[in-house]
Amino acid sequence: MKNFYLLFISLLLLTACKTGSNKQVSDLAISNPIAVNLDLTAVVDDRVPVVVNPGRFTQDTVIYRLPRVVQGTYSVSDFGKYVDDLKAVDYNGNTVSVTKTDENSWTITNATQVDKIKYLVNDTFDIEVGGGIGGEQPFSPAGTNISPDNYVLNLHGFIGYFDHLKSAQYTVDIDAPADFVRTSALQETGSKTSADGQTITTTYYAPRYFDITDNPMMYGKLEVETFMVGDIKIVLSVYSPNKLHSAQSLKETVITMMEAQKAYLGDIDSTPRYDIYIYLAGAGEDQPKGFGALEHHTSTVVVMPEAMDANSLSKSIIDIVAHEFFHIVTPLSVHSEDIHYFDYYQPTFSKHLWMYEGVTEYFAQHFQVYKGLMTDEEFYDVITEKIQSSLTMNDDMSFTVMSENVLDEPYASNYYNVYQKGALIGMCIDILMREQSGGNRSMLSLMKELSLKYGKNKPFKDDDLITEITAMTYPEVGEFLKVHVEGDTPINYADFFEKVGLEFAEKQVKTNYIQSGNAFIFGADQQKGDIFFNDLALQNSFWASQDIQAGDIIKKVNGTELTMEAAQMILGGMYMWQPGMEIELELERNGESRILKATLTEAFATGVSLQSVTDPTQAQLNLRNAWLKG
Numbered sequence: 309m310k311n312f313y314l315l316f317i318s319l320l321l322l323t324a325c326k327t328g329s330n331k332q333v334s335d336l337a338i339s340n341p342i343a344v345n346l347d348l349t350a351v352v353d354d355r356v357p358v359v360v361n362p363g364r365f366t367q368d369t370v371i372y373r374l375p376r377v378v379q380g381t382y383s384v385s386d387f388g389k390y391v392d393d394l395k396a397v398d399y400n401g402n403t404v405s406v407t408k409t410d411e412n413s414w415t416i417t418n419a420t421q422v423d424k425i426k427y428l429v430n431d432t433f434d435i436e437v438g439g440g441i442g443g444e445q446p447f448s449p450a451g452t453n454i455s456p457d458n459y460v461l462n463l464h465g466f467i468g469y470f471d472h473l474k475s476a477q478y479t480v481d482i483d484a485p486a487d488f489v490r491t492s493a494l495q496e497t498g499s500k501t502s503a504d505g506q507t508i509t510t511t512y513y514a515p516r517y518f519d520i521t522d523n524p525m526m527y528g529k530l531e532v533e534t535f536m537v538g539d540i541k542i543v544l545s546v547y548s549p550n551k552l553h554s555a556q557s558l559k560e561t562v563i564t565m566m567e568a569q570k571a572y573l574g575d576i577d578s579t580p581r582y583d584i585y586i587y588l589a590g591a592g593e594d595q596p597k598g599f600g601a602l603e604h605h606t607s608t609v610v611v612m613p614e615a616m617d618a619n620s621l622s623k624s625i626i627d628i629v630a631h632e633f634f635h636i637v638t639p640l641s642v643h644s645e646d647i648h649y650f651d652y653y654q655p656t657f658s659k660h661l662w663m664y665e666g667v668t669e670y671f672a673q674h675f676q677v678y679k680g681l682m683t684d685e686e687f688y689d690v691i692t693e694k695i696q697s698s699l700t701m702n703d704d705m706s707f708t709v710m711s712e713n714v715l716d717e718p719y720a721s722n723y724y725n726v727y728q729k730g731a732l733i734g735m736c737i738d739i740l741m742r743e744q745s746g747g748n749r750s751m752l753s754l755m756k757e758l759s760l761k762y763g764k765n766k767p768f769k770d771d772d773l774i775t776e777i778t779a780m781t782y783p784e785v786g787e788f789l790k791v792h793v794e795g796d797t798p799i800n801y802a803d804f805f806e807k808v809g810l811e812f813a814e815k816q817v818k819t820n821y822i823q824s825g826n827a828f829i830f831g832a833d834q835q836k837g838d839i840f841f842n843d844l845a846l847q848n849s850f851w852a853s854q855d856i857q858a859g860d861i862i863k864k865v866n867g868t869e870l871t872m873e874a875a876q877m878i879l880g881g882m883y884m885w886q887p888g889m890e891i892e893l894e895l896e897r898n899g900e901s902r903i904l905k906a907t908l909t910e911a912f913a914t915g916v917s918l919q920s921v922t923d924p925t926q927a928q929l930n931l932r933n934a935w936l937k938g
Contacts, residue, residue, distance in 0.1 A: 341477035341513075344467050348484040348527060349507050354454050355392060355428035358466055365419040367472070372414045372425060374468040375652035378450055378521055380602050380635075382657070382714045382723055385446040387432075387465050388412030394427035412653065429466050430454070433596045448598035448611040453587065458528035458547045459484075460587055462609065463494075464521040469652070478514040482527070483507055489530050491545045493583040493607040494523035521652070522604045526585045531555040537566040541581040548588045552614050553621060558586070561622040565630055568679035572671070576637060576756055583607035584629055588614035591868075597876045601628045605640050605764075608632035613877070616884045626681065631672035639664040642758045648767035657715070658770050659708035661723075662793055666730020667751060670738070673731065677936055684936060688810070688918035689817070691735065695801055696825070696916075698728035703798045707733070732801065733793060737785055739804050739935055744782040747934030754781060808932035809924030817915040821885045821908065824848040825915035830862075830879065837872050839879075850911040854904055857897060864894035 343361040350357050360372075374388040388411045396404040398421040405417045416422060432451035445451075446465070453460035467480070479497070484490060486501065486508050494512040501508050514520045530547040533555040544562055546555040562584065589595040589611060601610040610632075612624055639647050644658040658664070677687035701722050707730070710719040738751035757780055762768050768776070774794060778786025791797045805811060819825055829845035832838065843858045845851045862870050865878050885891070885908055893904040924932070 341479045342470075342473065343479050343481070345481045345483065346461070346466055348459055348482065348488075350483075351454060352428070354434065355430050356454055356459075356466065358427055358429055360425040360467070362422065362425070362470060362473070365422060368417065368419055370416050370419040370422075371409075371471040372416060372468050373471065373653055374412045375464045375521065376412045377652060377655045377715075378446075378462075378464050379647065379650050380604070381447055381450050382661070383447065383720070384715065385450060386411045387446065388468075390430040390432060390452075390465065392428045392430065394425065396422045396425050399423045431460075432465065433460070434594045447600070447602065448587075448589075448596035449600055449602035449609040451596065451598075453596070455528075457549065458530065458587070459526065460585070460609070461492075461525035461527060463524065464652075467520050469517040469520075474518075475516045477516065478520055480512040480514065480520070481509050482512070482525075483509045484527050488527050489532060489545075490525070490527045491530070491532050491543060491583070491585070492523065492525040493581075493604065494519065494525065518650075524583075524585055524604065524607060524609050526587075533559045535559065535563065537563055538570050540566070540570070540579065542566060543581065543583045544586070545584065546586045546588070548614055549590045550614060553588055553618070555586075557618065558622070558625060561625055562629070564681070565626050566633070568681055569630060569633055569675055572675040572679055572752070573637070574756075576641075576759060579606045579636060581606055582633065584610065586610045586612070586625075588612055588616075590614050591877070593874075595877075597880075599880060601632045603632040603635035603640070605636070613881060613884065615881055617886055620884050620886070626676070627672060630675065631669055634668045634671040634675075635664075637671070637755050637759065638668060641764050642755060642762050643764075643767055644770040644773070645767045646770060657712055659712045660770070660773055661711035661714065661726045662707045662730045662733045663773075665726040666732075667734040667755065669727045669731040670734030670751065674735075674738070678938060685917075687936070691732070692812075692915075692917045694728045694731055696827075698725055698732060701725045701728070703729070704796045706796045707793045729799075732799065736788060736792075736799060736801075736804050739807055739931070740785050740788060741781060742934045743807055743931055744784060747930065749781075750938075805918060807928065808935055809921050809928030810918045810932070811921050812916045813919045814914065814916050816912045817917060819848060819911050819913045819915075820883055821848070821850060821911055822879055822882050823913075825913040832872065832875075834872065839870055839872070839875060847913050848911050849913065850909055853909075854906055856895070856904070859897070860902075861896040862893060863896055863901070864892075866892055 340363045342363065345359045347357045374391060376386055377384055394406060394414055396406050396416050398404050404422050407415045409415050431454035432446045433448065433453045435445065450462055451460070452462055452465035463480070480494070484507065486506055490510060492512060494514060497511045497513045499508055499510040514523070526545050526547065528547065530545055531554050533544045535542055542562060544555045544559060546553065546558060548554060583606065585607065587596070587610065596611050599612050601608050608629060610625070610628060612621065616624065643664070644660065646656045646658040673687065673690050676682040677684060701724070702718065705722055710722055713719045714723055734751050741749045741751060741754060754777070774786070774789045777789065792799050802812070817825060823829060824844040824847040827844050829842055829848055829851065831840050831842040838861045840859055840861045841851065841856050845856060846858060864870060865882065868874070868878060870878050887908050887910050889908045891906055891908060895902040895904060
């Protein structure tokens with residue numbers, strides 16, 4: 309998973325990751341599967357009717373659940389709270405006793421009499437801002453959408469499981485208008501058209517409940533491009549409500565990215581097919597606000613704002629989709645028992661988010677400099693930003709302790725550090741591996757070795773991983789992991805950069821319009837609901853030129869009211885601003901209204917970045933070249 313704006317929102321509030329391809333399965337023995345129907349032609353009040361035929365139960369009491377937590381996310385989603393009117397009926401159509409025992413669970417008594425279970429499902433996109441449903445909400449790429457033009461079908465939001473039948477097979481029928489485009493990572497077994505030609509029912513097969521959660525779908529008025537990158541079939545599905553972007557316009561970006569990733573991964577086993585679902589959110593209040601992506605074994609779901617310009621969207625796609633694709637290495641191929649035997653109701657979490665998310669994020673950045681998609685200097689800036697961002701969080705918190713307790717505070721609020729310090733941990737191990745091996749081994753080669761030892765069907769024991777890595781590598785790697793990952797000692801990054809002949813230097817750096825360097829320029833008064841410029845705004849060259857003052861309250865941005873509820877959407881949009889755009893802000897200073905109209909110019913701030921030392925040694929240059937270019 310990669311959450312694009314999570315760090316920004318966290319700081320603002322504090323101021324105030326598939327088992328097969330889509331092959332036909334006529335040769336599979338499907339015996340007594342749980343049969344599910346979703347009828348997209350019978351949506352009532354924005355709710356999809358779901359019918360579950362479990363077959364005949366042999367026990368009197370069963371429990372049906374929707375997931376509380378889904379794999380790849382590290383927070384509570386509570387998909388059961390989006391279910392309405394769940395009831396069980398017997399073979400004569402009479403109701404059977406059902407008791408809702410908690411947010412996600414229903415206990416059915418006299419289960420041997422049950423023929424079917426029926427209920428309605430609300431989507432999650434509509435309620436991400438001011439929707440009236442309390443508690444935690446699913447991260448948008450893990451969520452669901454129900455609208456006349458588009459259905460985002462993360463099936464864990466519609467289909468549950470029986471406690472004693474998690475390994476049961478499923479068939480899923482989806483009824484949809486005949487003119488819908490439909491795309492799915494789940495195995496399709498057939499389809500039929502209604503007599504009037506208005507409805508097509510498509511049937512899918514899932515070997516077990518895991519495959520229900522692991523294979524998303526998208527239906528509706530979307531665009532699909534299918535193409536080959538080497539021996540991988542890529543299916544790119546894009547929904548852009550206002551047609552500002554298309555699958556065709558993003559195709560070349562994906563091809564370039566995937567070609568570089570395949571070359572970077574080399575002989576690591578990949579997948580014959582990879583699906584990319586991109587939902588581009590419009591500006592409405594019923595649109596999703598949790599921008600980022602969620603990985604699956606052979607697919608990813610991406611949610612980004614439609615208002616992004618083409619260049620910004622392409623760069624974001626490279627950063628985000630590359631991250632999700634690299635999850636085929638970890639945790640999808642290399643993972644612990646906590647992940648392999650995942651409990652959707654009461655999950656336990658692995659200690660090794662530094663590897664699952666951190667190393668994956670490192671690969672997503674490192675492959676770009678390694679394969680020439682970014683310059684050395686651009687890579688240095690990424691690393692510098694991650695260091696500075698990581699230092700805004702708890703830098704002396706044990707990473708393994710944080711990972712294992714990620715749902716609880718104070719660890720939950722430090723989760724975003726897996727993409728910052730976690731990636732830096734990967735970088736430090738990479739440099740150590742290359743140093744100790746004379747440039748012949750790396751973080752990537754270590755992951756290849758772990759993939760060969762374990763693989764997607766053989767989990768490792770969580771407590772043993774660091775000992776095993778130490779035995780497979782060098783004492784220096786083991787000591788680093790013991791002190792800086794299991795332990796709570798902050799990393800002195802300068803020691804690692806000295807090995808490759810780099811040092812920090814102060815300079816004028818380009819920034820965006822919501823930061824000064826790597827620091828955010830806004831504060832918030834949660835009691836009043838105000839968002840204002842802080843002192844750092846005056847260190848951003850653009851805002852300093854606009855006669856703003858620290859404490860100026862931002863009332864509206866380009867005519868849209870800036871509230872705490874709308875902050876992620878609006879300030880996220882400002883993150884995408886580009887020089888040359890016309891902007892208008894309504895400010896309040898000392899109780900008086902002020903209007904700021906301007907044309908955006910390039911923004912700069914004084915910051916630090918990495919640069920080469922004046923006279924690097926040949927050993928430093930050799931190690932730097934091995935690190936950056938292989």
